[in-house]
Amino acid sequence: MxxxxxxxxxxxxxxxxxxxxxxxxxxxxxxxxxxxxxxxxxxxxxxxxxxxxxxxxxxxxxxxxxxxxxxxxxxxxxxxxxxxxxxxxxxxxxxxxxxxxxxxxxxxxxxxxxxxxxxxxxxxxxxxxxxxxxxxxxxxxxxxxxxxxxxxxxxxxxxxxxxxxxxxxxxxxxxxxxxxxxxxxxxxxxxxxxxxxxxxxxxxxxxxxxxxxxxxxxxxxxxxxxxxxxxxxxxxxxxxxxxxxxxxxxxxxxxxxxxxxxxxxxxxxxxPTLPAGGDxxxxxxxxxxxxxxxxxxxxxxxxxxxxxxxxxxxxxxxxxxxxxxxxxxxxxxxxxxxxxxxxDLSFPDVTHELVAPPSLLGGTYAHDGRQPLTPDGPSDGFFERDVRSFTVTYVNTTEGRKSESVRVRGRFGRFKFVEEKRDSLMRSSERGDDVVVEEATTKRLPDAGVDFRCEATTKQTLCAWGDANTVAVVTFPSTFTVEQGAAETQRIRDEMLLPVADGS
The missing domain is CATH 1.10.510.10 (Transferase(Phosphotransferase) domain 1)
Structure with a gap:
């Protein structure tokens, strides 16, 4: 040397x-x-x-x-x-x-x-x-x-x-x-x-x-x-x-x-850290x-x-x-x-916007009209840029089941390390008095393009996804299984995404 x-x-x-x-x-x-x-x-x-x-x-x-x-x-x-x-x-x-x-x-x-x-x-x-x-x-x-x-x-x-x-x-x-x-x-x-x-x-x-x-x-x-x-x-x-x-x-x-x-x-x-004649x-x-x-x-x-x-x-x-x-x-x-x-790599481009469909799950759940999609101004952070939070609630239109609801909440912008953000969002949606029926697992559905993280408890079923522009969690009634929640979450995601033509 x-x-x-x-x-x-x-x-x-x-x-x-x-x-x-x-x-x-x-x-x-x-x-x-x-x-x-x-x-x-x-x-x-x-x-x-x-x-x-x-x-x-x-x-x-x-x-x-x-x-x-x-x-x-x-x-x-x-x-x-x-x-x-x-x-x-x-x-x-x-x-x-x-x-x-x-x-x-x-x-x-x-x-x-x-x-x-x-x-x-x-x-x-x-x-x-x-x-x-x-x-x-x-x-x-x-x-x-x-x-x-x-x-x-x-x-x-x-x-x-x-x-x-x-x-x-x-x-x-x-x-x-x-x-x-x-x-x-x-x-x-x-x-x-x-x-x-x-x-x-x-x-x-x-x-x-x-x-x-x-x-x-x-x-x-x-x-x-x-x-x-x-x-x-x-x-x-x-x-x-x-x-x-x-x-x-x-x-x-x-x-x-x-x-x-x-x-x-x-x-x-x-x-001694330095013994005589030693390393x-x-x-x-x-x-x-x-x-x-x-x-x-x-x-x-x-x-x-x-x-x-x-x-x-x-x-x-x-x-x-x-x-x-x-x-x-x-x-x-x-x-x-x-x-x-x-x-660290640069932030990703915006590839899509979000829309709030008037209904979900074949019309069974309808938008309650009380909460806008993007209620607050954009903010920046070390892991995110131009981010807005949103919460949208859909109520069951079936007679006798109008107390049920499906809620979609999350953040829209430009994200890095979306899996960490996705998992954190899902954990924050857990109820303290829930008993977990099925532990959180990652579901990769055919042609989905993203992984869905799902969990079932005695009171709700949660499914979350994360991509370069959106991190969201969907809360279903407890009657939904993890498999059903993952499939319906993919449909909800497909309905909410509005592609941006120029990718900017």
Whole structure:
């Protein structure tokens, strides 16, 4: 491997890894201290926006104190290839520890939550937001957790490599505002902390799936907290609130995790990450204040000390999500130091409009005339463009069965990742007191062109479909079987679609 001899005053020994920011090397200071040196990629080095933000973020990061923060010990933002150095400490990452020892119990989760809250408190006091807190960025050292890589994400986020509407971070730990490309403040780190604790308890806050699927669920669906012990479940749920202003502050979390004096942690000794003559596994930063650095002031008291809205607080009123570039770039954190880039495709064209037929199912159900097809104005989002919501109800015209109805509701516009949207819409139509008779299954009907997702309960039968322009769910009476519902849903869809001749 072709390695540089030196980076600054540090002698390079070997490469540790590469990622979104650049290459990470194991190196030694002139006094023999082991460090990890991160060198920016050439395209980042050529970007003046990255250099300016990198310089500001490094200066702030060097001043962070605290027991559990990881600190930059040296850096040169003005070098031909900007770099930063962090001291090396032993210990597995939280993700590695969970893989070998399994989920944590409630006392261990409380200690972890308290330690990470202290770390975030110190970071936020210096005006920094981590933006990528996750189990892989937390080193479980013998004297407690250390948080890695704070202060770097924002420099990457500011570059021309990440266009408007981009999100930097790791799906599954990204706050809703991050996933949508909105302004990000300290509350995003609290959301990530909640997701970290769910992972430490053995769960996954937003399940498995594609990066886009995880981001979608973070924005639109409630987290899965079934693995979290009941004693701290309300605290974790508060961390994962969709509204940033409704999440606790790190200081408030300390009071919730350890109401009294902190219990003494169980002494655990981990094997060194860098055994003599062995392979380098992971480098981390040690929380040692630089000789010329001054600690940041204590965090200022928020007007409401148990809630926070972030550095760039989102307005409390319902806001319209801002539009995004047609080919946004999402930087997703990958293995090692940094991330990888995921290029998102442009939105699809409009191929059809929607109409509300006067009747359905051979005239048995007639439009009640009370609800228009498109009642609200169009809105944009990260996964959708020019979207309108609609609800249309059809009542049974048969004597003695006029209380029955078929309802069609959904959203029309331009969609990406329609299966996630379709399934979410169907779940939101389920009744809490229903008993499922037939679990949701996907039905591919001949010549349909789309899949139909159907489910039967004691009170209703649901069928949903999704395509590039429409996501809808049809609610039938419980007398309809899943097969009947799927067939009738296809007919309803065919009757509602009005093709656009030019496809624009």
């Amino acid at each position: 072709d390695l540089p001899e030196r980076v600054g005053d540090y002698t390079v020994e070997r490469e540790l890894g590469a990622g979104g920011m650049g290459t990470v090397y194991l190196a030694r200071s002139r006094g023999g201290r082991t460090v990890a040196v991160k060198v920016a990629r050439p395209e980042l080095a050529a970007d003046p926006h990255f250099r300016a933000r990198f310089r500001a973020e490094v200066e702030a990061a060097r001043r962070v104190g605290g027991f559990h923060t990881a600190q930059v010990v040296d850096a040169d933002p003005d070098a031909a290839a900007p770099w930063l150095a962090t001291a090396y400490i032993a210990g597995p990452t939280l993700s590695e520890l969970l893989a070998t020892r399994g989920p944590m119990d409630e006392p261990a989760l409380r200690l972890l939550g308290a330690a990470l809250s202290e770390a975030l408190q110190a970071v936020h006091a210096c005006g920094l937001v981590h933006r990528d807190l996750k189990p892989g960025n937390i080193i479980m050292a013998d004297d407690g957790p250390r948080v890695l890589d704070f202060g770097i994400a924002r420099a990457l986020e500011s570059t021309r490599l990440t266009s408007t509407g981009a999100a930097f971070g790791t799906p599954g730990f990204l706050a809703p505002e991050q996933a949508q490309g909105l302004p990000v403040g300290p509350a995003a780190d609290v959301f990530a902390l909640g997701a970290v604790l769910v992972a430490a308890a053995g769960g996954k806050a937003f399940g498995d799936g594609t990066p886009m699927g995880l981001m979608y669920r973070a924005v639109h669906e409630e987290p899965d907290l079934t693995h979290v012990p009941e004693g701290i479940r309300p605290v974790v749920a508060a961390c994962l609130a969709k509204d940033p202003a409704q999440r606790p502050t790190p200081k408030g979390l300390l009071d919730l995790f350890v109401p009294g004096a902190a219990p003494r942690p169980t002494e655990v000794t981990h094997p 380098v596994h992971r480098a981390a930063t040690v929380a040692a204040r630089p000789p010329d650095g001054a600690p940041c002031p204590a965090p200022s008291r928020h007007p409401a000390p148990d809630r926070q809205g972030g550095t760039d607080p989102a307005p409390r009123r319902k806001r319209r999500t801002k539009p995004y570039a047609a080919a946004a770039v999402i930087v997703l954190a990958g293995a090692g130091y940094g991330g990888y880039e995921f290029s």
